[in-house]
Amino acid sequence: MNPQNVRSQSKMKLHPLIVVGVFFLFLPFAWASVDLLEIRIRPDLLEHRHLVTILTSSIVISCIGAFFAVVLGFFVSVAHSHYRLPFFAVWGTLMLVPLICPVTMWSMAQNACFGEGGLINQFIGESWNDLYTKFTPGKYILAVLIFAQITMPLCMLIILRGCRRLQAGGWIAAKHYLTRTKMCLWVIKGLKHEIITSFLLAFSLNLGNFAVPHALQCRLISVEIYSQAINYLDREGAIAASVIILAVAMLPAFLLALIFRRTQSLLQPSETLYSDQKNWRRGLMATICMGYLIIFLFFPVAALFVQCGSISTLLQAIRVSLPEASNSLIIASICAVLAGLLPWAAALVSPKKVGTAWEFFNLWAIGVSPLVIAIVCSRIGSLFGSRIGSITIANAILCYALLLRVWPYAFRILSTGKQEYHLDWHEAARMARIPRLRQVTKIDLPHYLPYVVLTMVIAFSLSIGEIEISQMLCAPGCGTLALRLMTFLHFAPANEVAGLALFQMAVAMTPVFVLFAFWKKTFNIL
Amino acid sequence: MGISLECVNVEFTIGKTPILRDVSLGISAGQFFGIVGPSGAGKTTLLRLLAGLDGLKGGSIYFYDSNGQVIQQAKNNVALLFQSLALWPHVTVRQHVELVLPSASGEKRFDEVLLECGIPESLWPRYPHQLSGGELQRVALARALASQPMLLLVDEPLVNVDQLLRSQIQSLLKNIQVKYGTTIVYVTHQWEEITALCESVCVLDRGRVIQQGPVDRVYWNPVNRRCAKVTGAVVDISAALLESGRISAEDKTVERAIRILEAVRPQQLDFIEPQGSNSWSVFAVYPSGFDWCYQLRSAQDTITFKSSRRLGVGDVVGIAIRKSPSIAG
């Protein structure tokens, strides 16, 4: 009688870093010069006194914008967690619009609503203009407002995750035992990591944002860095000048990695536990949130429509920009497919107990300005030379840079999908001797499909509206809608530009709304 | 007919932490075998080793067919009923069974399985999130039975289940064993389930087998106090068991003492007239279900146990052992 050991479970030994490492391989390659001694700081950029002024004002504006983003995000997250606001799935999705929408278009919309001669000006009259010009030298206040809006969704998502952790950690007991003031302090203390992280993230994104100051024509450091890179082709100097942006961006990524690692085994509270149907404060919170959406989302978009003026202008804008629209769709689709597949592979091979290093490795780009990514990646193009055949290479580098930018979001979503995949489903399939292919098609793919689709949609929308990377890496004649808008922004009649902006918004946001209307599933993506 | 199996010095560790140590047991074909133990004893780990989901770190597990020939795990028809049920959220009830059924089986087998588990046709197109707890249990069982396993491993299926459903599932399992001759290994920490279903039982504690055998033998003759506590209610008592069946709490070393007791089963105790040192005064009474729970105090000791007989506080009684003593002293 021969002993027969029970077959041991086979484990995949593929090191997860190998998968992601191949993807990130280009970055040090792009950063380093052929001759390392060539990396130098251009003195004529950094020694300018005016740069200190610009940098100071950029830091101040970014800080203030981040502060408001955190305050808004905190308010919405805590209000929903405490009162279980009605129809959160609907207007929670709408809250994400400024994050996903093309930034240039968003800036235009806000300017069309709140700027001089805008919609509010037309309603209120000249007193609005007086107020506006008094308090917004150089359009800085408008920049603060836009920064706050576009980074608020990220802050909201991060703080919401913290709220879910607190809900499993005694929220209802705190609600029962503590006074309102003490409850507020308890919540703030419990969420302090998330608050700090979201502030730093919003700050770093604001500091590196190029599209907003370009659209508003206010002089911030990102425009200076961009100018240095484009007009002087001094990429090394531009990278050196953006060291501060990079340094700031790494910290929130690291903190986020810590947060995700520590809350891997998040408990999901019962949906019915916190329902508070008859509380008037619930209605008040919901009204405030809706008011925010109406004032800062619907009105600005309406202002763009008013600025566009007529359907014929809109149709004309669509007609003349069809080639760019087609280019945009192709590039964004490629990026979306890659964003759906590669981070998925990385998430699948993630170790069971994810360390901080692994999380950070996949999150580092979340706070890095797309401008900096673009400058670094543009060096790759230089290394390939400038033959005309490199249009394909240019497009490949463009897709690579776009993928780098959306990687943290994609990886986060797909990691959540993996975390929600229970190992015993796989074991049950194994016990039932279901063929592997059938298991993949019947059990694995249906589970991952929503996450992959969500990732692709978000990657698509972010890529369509992306301007910094497109501007620096698009080959001649391969322009995108965002580029078209950028080159027309200050030169064409306002109604034509508004029509173009509306078209870009429609292209970027349609997949998001279709996904939401079709699915109506809430994703706990953080 | 089911398969029989034998574990020889099975060991399993996670890192450096031993989970199972030197586990040896034998299960006959067609037997309803229970594995019981406190939480963390290693019951689920042992079950996963039998299922082949984890690899042995030491020892061997042998499977034998009806002719006593060793068979490989891969050829065994083993099914596992998970504690978490592990139902696939994107698969309907019908598809759960369809995926598992061998392709040669027809519709007849499919209908058989589902109806046998008490799943009406109206539930077949539904997804797991559309089912109640009891329905989920049945679907998990149907999936496990679909492949007509020769060995069915059941991991604490009735943890959060009401009494009605509990008895239904238990009946179902018993029927399967009788009808198909399937060997069933049933893991639980509830002794009542063992007594209701199993013929033999293995008691696991801290990764070791402390006792194995027929259920009644293990119950009435546990090897030590720990085993006794795991396998049922125990009354802690320190007294001498006399030839007459009476116990003396006073002098535990008298020559007429058969044994010195530390604990007995509650069923073994009975009230008699107090006599000498065998006098216990009732100082607390409180209801416990349909019985009464008493705290009795003697000059040297205090015991607590349940009885259906009604006594009042202050009553003085004597205690006798009705059956043969079961706990070692």
Next chain:
Amino acid sequence: MNASSNHVLWSGIVLFTSYHAMIVGCSSSERQEVVIYVSVDRKDAEPILKEFETNTGIQVRALYDSESAKTTGLVTRILAEQEQPRCDVFWNNEHVQTMLLAQRGLCAKSPPDFSAHVDAAFKSPDGLWASVATRSRVIIYNTDVLNYANAPKTLQELAGPQWNGRCAIANPQFGTTRTHIAFLSACNGQKWVETFLESLLANNVQIVNGNAAVKNLVASAKPRQSLVCVGVTDTDDVYAGIAAGEPVQMIIPDEEDGGTLVIPSTVCILKNAPHPIEARKLFVYLLSDDTQMQLVGSNPGYQPLGQSKPRGSAYPTGTEILERLLPSSRWTRDNFHSK
């Protein structure tokens, strides 16, 4: 999510991917093409280039500038790519930086007959570049706040106390403003320029990113408020504002002192262009009278070459302006910034 929704989604993904794969496949067919870097405003240049595409079937791959990436950026790019040029034709909205490229030997000689119809004052003597149409540097003012009588007539007036904080100028590091400063230096000397610019700074001049921004700022001025209501910009920006119904008008400055800078829009073929044959076709097309008329028609800020000859013998040549370009740029880079 039920099975039917799953199937619809999978089908959608497959169709979407297939459709775009088809588009990519179809669009990758062999076709003549030419690459042009354009610093003329896109809204003016694009229709002309599209018409060229339609007439000749040659695909035009155009790279435009923006308010933050200027002519300077395109020129720098051409310089950087000189070993392996990617660009075939450079259509500049001014002439000095084209001359800079020609001076560095990056422009290819075109046959004389290509630009035979262009006035000698608006082309290179050795056929390296030629002009399409011209613009001028002007003073722009807001008609709601000012009228012709009380608007400034010379650049020097902009440094006056009545325009303290009410004047805007584009960043002199880039574009036509850079050329304008070089022109002033060639006309009046570097010292004069430095004094003038310092007085503008002392007068709290607003330095903005581009000429269009100057126009926008001036157009949004309101009466009774000391906002920017005058500035220095190009004629095409002024006319763009007028066409959009904005309250702006222009004044040709320094008409009695030799006039203002006339800025021809220039075209050149680059040396070792990847598509020389297509480049020549595009070059000829851009220099044609039709193109000129189309440009002038789309924006009255452009003038036909025949109407734009600079006045006065003191008007510096292009070479003289070019010589002043780098020294004046260096000075403005180091000294001319907002306080």
